[in-house]
Amino acid sequence: MLTYALLGFLRYAPMTGYDLKQIMDLSTSNFWHAKQSQIYTTLKKLEAKGQVQSEIEPQQGRPDRRVYSITPVGEQALTDWLDAPLEEIEPRKETLLLKLFFAAPTGKDALLGQLGVQRELHQRMLDTYRHETRQVIDQFASQMPEHQADAILWDATRRFGEMFEEMYLAWLAETMAVIEAKLDE
Amino acid sequence: MLTYALLGFLRYAPMTGYDLKQIMDLSTSNFWHAKQSQIYTTLKKLEAKGQVQSEIEPQQGRPDRRVYSITPVGEQALTDWLDAPLEEIEPRKETLLLKLFFAAPTGKDALLGQLGVQRELHQRMLDTYRHETRQVIDQFASQMPEHQADAILWDATRRFGEMFEEMYLAWLAETMAVIEAKLDE
DNA sequence: CGCACCATGTAATGCGTTACATGATTTT
């Protein structure tokens, strides 16, 4: 799956594994992320499959840059993937919910404390979506005026993050109130 | 992480790997799931660590049942995990958002079609949370009246699912409207 | 007669993380 993220970015412009990590952290990290090491190994596999190709750009005082670009084979693979509709809901994993499910023997106050920690984290995340993420998208969009349609979709992914965090905070508030009211001890 | 789910269930009652799969599918599958094969291998690892123990229950005409139960060591491990607050937000992966992010070259109609498929799936999921999941929890709660506090927390996890799907549908409606209005072609 | 359910497990493969290994340049 990371393969498609890499192909997607390389369709905008050729770049290195290092660049790909930077740009993912800035843009897709809220719904897709990867470690540097995985990016390097995945690029290697993509090159073996002929979906990308690389050229060495010599540098002094630094390791040479290995610049990857997408091939026609890679473009086809990306398009095929984009065209195939997702026919299923992906199963999620939410560690907090798993803990909560089994948390009855935990004390009421300890439980409220744990949910309070999450409330802080999600509040901060919401602010990030509303300000920083928005700014990053505006900046990309103004740098590439030919990609106006893209910017609309980028903002749709940002809105998902914003709405998700709003929902999360509402759920936390509701859950903390229920625990306060109905749990003994 | 699956280890804690298994320990959590075994704290209610001893059971087999098969039973654990059934009960997970009925209760935690919306935020934690596992394949049968992974459950079997994980139970083996847990036994090697002394956190669970198993006894063979002979049967005729069927494979013997291997019934697992939690040990004091396992109970301690579970409690330690439950007591440690989650200090981070878990990074998520949403394939649909990844596709949407790179979907500008996809035709407007194809895109709306793909989002329409998701709308159907999530509407059905929302109904499930509102009816079937609710019923399952009520049934468990009435079967184990000593676990009233647990039932409150189980319902909190169900509410997360319900609120998540409501949010998802609202986001899909908004996004489809934006694409309809702002994307050309 | 065929399908779903009960019930166990192993092997191969893939995806992802952590740790290891190096080193100059730029910023604070």
Add this chain to the structure above:
DNA sequence: AAAATCATGTAACGCATTACATGGTGCG
């Protein structure tokens, strides 16, 4: 003087999925 940034990669390990392998019971 220390920390962050630029820039590459490999190796070991762990978690998760898919495929393989078996076979009786009960229901429609």
